[in-house]
Amino acid sequence: MDMLALRAKTEAGWVLASALVLSGFLFFRYLNRMYLSLVNDNTTQRITKRIRDTNIHELPD
Structure with a gap:
């Protein structure tokens, strides 16, 4: 597998996980x-x- 493709998949996974x-x-x-x-x-x-x-009249003075 190409290293750039692996890196892209890994970064996409991290972006998805952080978005969740x-x-x-x-x-x-x-x-x-x-x-x-x-x-x-x-x-x-x-x-x-x-x-x-x-009632206002029930309040103590």
Whole structure:
């Protein structure tokens, strides 16, 4: 086998492997952002509901 062909195949394999690692990293980063967004939205909704449900006259002076 020609050494240049072997080198090209090896480099192509490394490029493919690094692309897969990068795509996996980006995918999990996206999932993490989605999760944090959902958690923050849920927390904001609970706090807003508590504020709405609280009567101003029930608060201590």
